[in-house]
Structure formats: structure tokens, C-alpha cells
Amino acid sequence: MRIGELAKQTGTKVETIRYYESSGLLPEPARTQANYRDYDLSHMERLTFIRRSRALGFTLESVRELLRLADDSEDPCDAVDEVASAHLVAVDQKIADLTALREELSLMLQCCGDGTVGECKIVSALASPRLPGDAG
Amino acid sequence: MRIGELAKQTGTKVETIRYYESSGLLPEPARTQANYRDYDLSHMERLTFIRRSRALGFTLESVRELLRLADDSEDPCDAVDEVASAHLVAVDQKIADLTALREELSLMLQCCGDGTVGECKIVSALASPRLPGDAG
DNA sequence: TATGCACCCTGTAGTAACTATAGGGTCAGG
DNA sequence: CCTGACCCTATAGTTACTACAGGGTGCATA
Numbered sequence: 123m124r125i126g127e128l129a130k131q132t133g134t135k136v137e138t139i140r141y142y143e144s145s146g147l148l149p150e151p152a153r154t155q156a157n158y159r160d161y162d163l164s165h166m167e168r169l170t171f172i173r174r175s176r177a178l179g180f181t182l183e184s185v186r187e188l189l190r191l192a193d194d195s196e197d198p199c200d201a202v203d204e205v206a207s208a209h210l211v212a213v214d215q216k217i218a219d220l221t222a223l224r225e226e227l228s229l230m231l232q233c234c235g236d237g238t239v240g241e242c243k244i245v246s247a248l249a250s251p252r253l254p255g256d257a258g
Numbered sequence: 259m260r261i262g263e264l265a266k267q268t269g270t271k272v273e274t275i276r277y278y279e280s281s282g283l284l285p286e287p288a289r290t291q292a293n294y295r296d297y298d299l300s301h302m303e304r305l306t307f308i309r310r311s312r313a314l315g316f317t318l319e320s321v322r323e324l325l326r327l328a329d330d331s332e333d334p335c336d337a338v339d340e341v342a343s344a345h346l347v348a349v350d351q352k353i354a355d356l357t358a359l360r361e362e363l364s365l366m367l368q369c370c371g372d373g374t375v376g377e378c379k380i381v382s383a384l385a386s387p388r389l390p391g392d393a394g
Numbered sequence: 395t396a397t398g399c400a401c402c403c404t405g406t407a408g409t410a411a412c413t414a415t416a417g418g419g420t421c422a423g424g
Numbered sequence: 425c426c427t428g429a430c431c432c433t434a435t436a437g438t439t440a441c442t443a444c445a446g447g448g449t450g451c452a453t454a
Contacts, residue, residue, distance in 0.1 A: 126430065132387075136431090137413060145411090156420050158431055171385045178366075178384075179359055182411065188384065195376035202380050203370045210367060213360045217353060223315055224349045230314075231346060234339045240331035244338050248314075248324065249307045251268075262401065272402090273442060281440090292449050294402055318440065 123161045124154075132169050139169065147172055147186060180209055259297045260290075268305050275305065283308055283322060316345055 129136045142148040148168060152160045168189070175185045184205055191202050233243035265272045278284040284304060288296045304325070311321045320341055327338050369379035 124431075135413075138411085140432095141412060154431095156431075158420085167385060170387055174384050174387060176411090177359075178363055179356075188381075192375055192378075192381045192384075195374065197375050199370060199373060199375045199378035199380065202375060202378055203367065206363065206367055206370075206380055210360065210363050213356060213363060217356050217360060220315075220349060220353050220356065223313075224346065224353060227314055227342065227346050227349060231339065231342055234335060234342075237335060238331065239328055239333050239335045239338060242328075242335035242338055244335065244342055245324075245328045248310050248328075249303060251306055251310065260402075271442075274440085276403095277441060290402095292402075294449080312440085 123166070125159050125161070128161045128166060128169065131166060132173055134169060134173060142169070142172060145182065147182065147189065178209075179213060180205075184209065259302070261295045261297070264297045264302060264305065267302060268309055270305060270309060278305070278308060281318065283318065283325065314345075315349060316341075320345065 123131075125136050125139055128134075129139055139148065143150060148165060151162070151165055154160050171189065171192070172185055175188060176182070180188065188202065188205055191197065191199075191205070230244055230247045233247065235241070235243070239245055259267075261272050261275055264270070265275055275284065279286060284301060287298070287301055290296050307325065307328070308321055311324060312318070316324065324338060324341055327333065327335075327341070366380055366383045369383065371377070371379070375381055
């Protein structure tokens with residue numbers, strides 16, 4: 123299978139596939155006589171794993187580790203569980219941060235009347251280190 | 259005020275302040291005889307505005323626009339409101355995306371027993387393009 | 395006077411995870 | 425023979441900083 127075909131099958135850009143190869147995430151495939159990359163099923167499975175992990179927010183560094191762990195199929199899967207659990211914690215933290223930020227933003231927007239920039243509460247809220255009335 | 263002092267006052271790194279200047283967000287300050295940057299109150303206010311906006315998740319490009327809009331204090335503040343509202347929508351979207359991702363991740367983790375990597379449901383979930391039992 | 399130290403300067407390169415471009419080669423159809 | 429779709433490598437761009445390298449300034453101290 124050529125790179126364009128693999129790209130279509132997995133919903134990945136051609137350049138991204140080459141990038142994964144250069145980063146050591148995807149093994150170098152065989153080459154045709156024309157020096158085209160020639161992929162097989164194992165490449166497709168590995169790329170699917172990578173894309174799925176990325177879609178779930180794992181960094182490439184974590185994907186690299188997950189792949190390494192997944193390669194030893196007789197090892198206990200504690201380590202896999204640990205990587206994924208740590209990621210869940212990080213995602214929860216990010217959601218919490220964004221939610222707090224969202225509240226501040228929303229409060230700020232509610233204060234905007236239909237006046238001029240000079241009177242605008244958004245502008246003055248941004249100009250002060252903390253939102254007026256904000257604890258902490 | 260020298261750059262180190264401004265950095266301390268606003269909780270910004272010295273390099274970041276210079277970066278904002280080179281990006282055109284912060285006007286070039288006067289220089290002392292020793293060629294040190296010499297800041298006044300207006301710089302501190304502008305930097306505070308930038309940092310507050312960044313903390314609320316605005317991109318530097320948006321900050322640039324907000325600053326431009328805020329500079330004409332007699333204009334109506336509709337445009338400011340629009341930039342901030344658009345950002346709120348984007349933040350809401352990001353929270354929704356992360357929350358969906360969090361659910362998938364959590365489901366996946368619940369399936370992990372204490373077996374080997376070969377049997378691990380996390381590994382097989384990552385290897386399939388969609389989570390088994392996932393709609394869509 | 396020398397020297398050490400904290401501070402400042404410019405300019406450049408590194409980070410994450412791609413994406414885009416330049417400049418070229420391969421191959422099937424018309 | 426030519427066009428167009430595909431492939432190749434190598435390099436630079438993106439965001440918002442951060443971290444050097446290599447050097448200058450200015451004050452206090454030995």
C-alpha cells in the first residue's frame with residue numbers, strides 16, 4: 123500500500139505519516155523500485171493506534187511509551203493503565219481550568235453595556251490584574 | 259522602571275516582555291544612558307492588559323485586536339464585545355470536546371483488568387479506530 | 395584598584411505536533 | 425511526447441513563549 127492510500131484509510135495527512143516515521147513512531151516501511159514507501163497491515167494498525175491515542179489527547183511522547191508497552195504483550199498492563207490514568211487526571215485538570223476561565227469570561231461579558239470603549243467594563247476588567255469582585 | 263522591576267510587578271518573565279515588544283504588542287520604551295529599557299506607568303498598564311487577556315485564553319492575535327480597539331476610547335464597544343463573545347464560544351467548544359474525550363478515556367480505563375498487555379482492553383481500544391460500542 | 399555579582403543587552407535556537415513549500419522524480423493514459 | 429496524479433527529500437513556518445551564548449553596566453566589597 124502506498125502512502126496516499128494509507129493516508130486515506132486512516133484519515134491522516136501524507137506529511138503527518140512521514141513525520142511519524144521520522145520521529146520513530148512508525149517503522150520505516152519497505153520501498154518499491156521507484157523508492158515509494160510500501161506499507162502493510164502492521165503499519166496500518168500501528169498508525170491507527172497512534173491516531174486514536176492522539177485523538178484522546180495523549181502527547182506523542184506518551185504514544186511512544188504506550189507503543190513500547192503494547193509491544194510486550196506478556197507484560198502486565200499496569201504500566202499502560204498508569205499512563206492512561208495520569209492522562210485522565212491531566213484532562214480533568216484542564217477541564218477545570220477552562221471552566222473557571224469560562225466563568226470569568228462570562229461574568230465579564232455580562233457587564234458590557236452598549237456604550238463606548240471608554241466606559242466598557244470588558245476593557246477595564248482586562249486592564250485590572252484581577253476581575254473586580256473576584257476573590258483570591 | 260527597569261525591565262526586571264516591571265517583570266516582578268506583573269508576574270511576567272523578562273524574556274516575555276522583550277518578546278511582546280518585538281511582536282509589537284508593547285511599545286518600545288525609552289532607554290537609559292546604559293541602553294537599559296526604561297518603563298513608565300502606561301507600559302505597566304498595557305502589559306497588565308496583555309497578561310490578563312492571555313490568562314483568559316485570548317491568543318496574542320486577539321490581544322492585539324483588543325488593544326487596538328481599546329485605544330479608541332470613544333468608539334462603541336460592540337467590537338470588543340464581539341471578540342470576547344467569540345472567544346467564549348471557542349472556550350465552550352473546547353470544554354465540550356475535552357469532556358467528550360474524558361468520557362471515552364474513562365470508559366476505556368474501566369475496562370482494564372489486572373491481566374497482561376495482550377489481554378488489555380486499553381491497548382485494544384486504542385488499536386481500533388473507534389471505541390467498541392461507540393456510536394458514530 | 396580589582397573583582398564579584400546582579401542586572402541588562404542582542405541574537406539565535408529550542409519546544410509540540412504538525413503543515414506547507416520548493417524543487418525534483420515516477421508512471422499511466424491520451 | 426505530454427499532462428496530471430502521485431511520490432521523494434529537505435527546509436521553513438506556525439504559537440507563545442523559554443533558554444541559551446556572548447557580551448556590557450554599575451554598585452559594593454576586599
